[in-house]
Amino acid sequence: DAGVIQSPRHEVTEMGQEVTLRCKPISGHDYLFWYRQTMMRGLELLIYFNNNVPIDDSGMPEDRFSAKMPNASFSTLKIQPSEPRDSAVYFCASRGTAGSYGYTFGSGTRLTVV
Amino acid sequence: QQPVQSPQAVILREGEDAVINCSSSKALYSVHWYRQKHGEAPVFLMILLKGGEQKGHEKISASFNEKKQQSSLYLTASQLSYSGTYFCGTNNNNDMRFGAGTRLTVKP
Numbered sequence: 518d519a520g521v522i523q524s525p526r527h528e529v530t531e532m533g534q535e536v537t538l539r540c541k542p543i544s545g546h547d548y549l550f551w552y553r554q555t556m557m558r559g560l561e562l563l564i565y566f567n568n569n570v571p572i573d574d575s576g577m578p579e580d581r582f583s584a585k586m587p588n589a590s591f592s593t594l595k596i597q598p599s600e601p602r603d604s605a606v607y608f609c610a611s612r613g614t615a616g617s618y619g620y621t622f623g624s625g626t627r628l629t630v631v
Numbered sequence: 632q633q634p635v636q637s638p639q640a641v642i643l644r645e646g647e648d649a650v651i652n653c654s655s656s657k658a659l660y661s662v663h664w665y666r667q668k669h670g671e672a673p674v675f676l677m678i679l680l681k682g683g684e685q686k687g688h689e690k691i692s693a694s695f696n697e698k699k700q701q702s703s704l705y706l707t708a709s710q711l712s713y714s715g716t717y718f719c720g721t722n723n724n725n726d727m728r729f730g731a732g733t734r735l736t737v738k739p
Contacts, residue, residue: 559633560732565725608672
């Protein structure tokens with residue numbers, strides 16, 4: 518298994534531009550999570566899906582952030598418009614149904630908004 | 632609500648032992664432990680599901696005291712490869728919240 522696949526690995530964009538981050542979870546995993554990691558705030562849960570349905574988006578910082586999961590093998594996190602304070606590493610993670618499973622993280626997308 | 636980890640950082644010599652603690656103000660149903668090396672993604676180490684449960688992974692083990700709402704990670708006879716930031720995570724309803732992390736440095 519290739520693990521959780523995220524793209525792009527690095528993204529540099531100008532303030533005000535739209536940014537789309539992509540994630541392919543492990544096949545068979547029915548939970549998908551989006552996290553943001555910064556030095557100041559650590560690992561923050563933004564949103565998670567179960568069977569492609571958003572369950573909790575209370576961690577999404579603002580309306581500028583949106584996430585979708587159109588099918589079991591693909592999810593996107595979009596920021597529009599982007600701001601410098603959105604600069605962070607964004608991780609996607611997936612997990613199987615059983616509560617005894619750990620999370621498998623993707624390699625992350627390092628976003629820099631200038 | 633985020634769990635609280637201590638210490639924030641620890642420096643060891645190879646072969647020394649370390650304990651990392653994780654506590655929560657809310658009832659814990661499970662505790663996860665992850666290790667993250669610089670520039671990489673967090674990697675799952677183990678999960679503890681029941682109060683009092685202890686698990687081991689090579690020379691890394693953990694305990695879970697449900698009553699005290701605490702978990703501890705034990706690293707024995709540390710190796711250089713153990714260096715990294717260790718996170719505990721707690722979730723009551725699939726929404727994993729991570730502690731701020733403990734940076735562990737193992738020196739030769």
